[in-house]
Amino acid sequence: MYTKKSCLFFAILIFCVNCSTNNIFTQGKVQPKNFYAKSTFFTGKAAIINPSELNWISKNFLFDTGAAVTNIQRDSTLGEVVTVLGASNRTVESGTETIKSFKIDDVEFVNTFATNGNAIGLKEQIPNFGGVIGRTIIDKANWLINYPDKTLEISMKDLSNSSYMDIPLDQSSTTPYTDVDINDKKYRAIIDLGSTSVFNVPQNTELAKELLDKYPFETNTRDRYTVGGNQEITELIGTIPLLMIGDIVFENIRVNINESSQIRLGIAFFKNYLIYIDNTNHRYRIKLAQ
Numbered sequence: 001m002y003t004k005k006s007c008l009f010f011a012i013l014i015f016c017v018n019c020s021t022n023n024i025f026t027q028g029k030v031q032p033k034n035f036y037a038k039s040t041f042f043t044g045k046a047a048i049i050n051p052s053e054l055n056w057i058s059k060n061f062l063f064d065t066g067a068a069v070t071n072i073q074r075d076s077t078l079g080e081v082v083t084v085l086g087a088s089n090r091t092v093e094s095g096t097e098t099i100k101s102f103k104i105d106d107v108e109f110v111n112t113f114a115t116n117g118n119a120i121g122l123k124e125q126i127p128n129f130g131g132v133i134g135r136t137i138i139d140k141a142n143w144l145i146n147y148p149d150k151t152l153e154i155s156m157k158d159l160s161n162s163s164y165m166d167i168p169l170d171q172s173s174t175t176p177y178t179d180v181d182i183n184d185k186k187y188r189a190i191i192d193l194g195s196t197s198v199f200n201v202p203q204n205t206e207l208a209k210e211l212l213d214k215y216p217f218e219t220n221t222r223d224r225y226t227v228g229g230n231q232e233i234t235e236l237i238g239t240i241p242l243l244m245i246g247d248i249v250f251e252n253i254r255v256n257i258n259e260s261s262q263i264r265l266g267i268a269f270f271k272n273y274l275i276y277i278d279n280t281n282h283r284y285r286i287k288l289a290q
Helices: 022-026 206-214
Strands: 029-031 036-040 042-044 047-054 057-063 070-073 082-085 091-104 107-117 129-133 142-146 151-155 165-167 177-182 185-191 199-202 217-226 229-245 248-258 273-278 283-288
Touching: 036 047, 047 129, 070 091, 177 206, 185 206, 199 206, 206 229, 206 248, 217 248
Parallel strands: 057 129, 070 107, 199 248
Antiparallel strands: 029 107, 036 151, 042 047, 047 057, 047 091, 070 129, 082 091, 091 107, 142 151, 142 273, 165 283, 177 185, 177 229, 217 229, 229 248, 273 283
8 A cells, every 4th residue: 555665745835826715724713612622543654644525525634733724635626726835845726625524533623724635645645634633723723642552532622731841832833843953053843744844954054064964864765645646765874963943852763865845843742641732722732651
């Protein structure tokens, strides 16, 4: 099902339109009003693949906090066409639509906005592929991801407790940006749970130059999926001894340096953790799995 070289990776979706889209991103609601559900997911090359119902039809969706917009797999685009920018700085034309019903267990997201298009290169890797769960759905609930146990809880209530550690987020943005501290310098990074990387750094940046000057890296060639389909990329792979987020210390972090739009913390960075996405208070929290 998964090719040996392939890496499931869906990019952040950024609209290139001339009008305000805030009302589009926030449209829709969740029902019932007091909701809770717990479901199981599977993984593909580390990425979270969650079974869900799109307009009452069961499909498998990639869970992606790096995607600003939910994206629906369609063989051809529907609705108004917009331009989408991917993590590798490629763009593609996508359609737009309103999803009448998107259900995970008994929790239903009603009338949410989405893009659509034919994800050639990704749909072949995920069985019964329905698309990508982006932040037009994610931002409407609180999510507790138990990655080691492959379970996902959704609620309008707080699902964490004092045993969790806070990852500070940029409060001026709805995108999950945080600061990573490397060698006493801070760098802005997106928490991109749709990326299968551990820690991805764009080439030709200040951080990439500093890491290459201080630590050994090796050349690696692989296939990557992003907006516009599969592409073969050449990147540099290495390990840095220490990285901090707030007061949390992470050691021996695998880094890949390649053509990408921004610094990102991928799902593999959190593979040993429970991840709590608290949209009520705009924060991310983590704790080590037992």
